[in-house]
Amino acid sequence: MPAARPRSLRQQTAERNDRALLRAAREVIGTDGAHASVAAIAARAGVGIGSLYRRYRSKHELFQHLCELALDQWLRAAEEGLAHDDPWQGFAHYFNAGIESGPGSLAPLAGLVEITPQMETASRRGDEAIAELVDRAHAAGVLRADVTPVDLALLIEQLNKSPLLDQLSSQGRDDLLEEAANAKRRIAAIALDGLRAPDAAPLPGPAPSERLITDRWEPPLA
Secondary structure, eight states: OOOOOOOOHHHHHHHHHHHHHHHHHHHHHHHHGGGOOHHHHHHHHTSOHHHHHHHOSSHHHHHHHHHHHHHHHHHHHHHHHHHSSSHHHHHHHHHHHHHHHOGGGGGGGTTTSOOOHHHHHHHHHHHHHHHHHHHHHHHTTOBOTTOOHHHHHHHHHHHHOOHHHHHHHHHTOHHHHHHHHHHHHHHHHHHHHHTBSSOSSOOSSSOOOTHHHHGGGSOOOO
């Protein structure tokens, strides 16, 4: 089998710029929501707007690609969780990986991004894997009986963001970022412990419906 040809300096630069753009886009969306601008994304990535448009034909295409990557990460985290022999450890792996990878930070794009076939397939597969992960944890008696996959998705979305980290980053307080990141991990650990069975107290109201997740991605009503 012939050895792979080494990547050219131009290819390496393009790949590095693309990673920076994707990271910057996620961060800007997390702060500015759907109003995130191409100029702000390029500036955060440290590249010119021309570099962004050479890779993506439009901001919409960039956002679609971000969603595709996030759904792939969501699915991979669930599949890795299912690979654990211990149901609780597998559940905890998915929970923590979901917070770290941050698919919830793209929620502001709901209803604004056209769903691609790739997104639809990854979303369906992810839903199936997460449902299996939750069912397995319920069957083992380690997860609160009243926790649903939708509860889990909404909780991960909330825990993904950290107003404290965002504020310190905008202030340039690098001296406090690690402490704030650890505080975020502690909050996630507290939330995870609250998901363990046996139930401490009944959850209020009826279980949320999937419409809270899915209907947001429909175009706005006229």
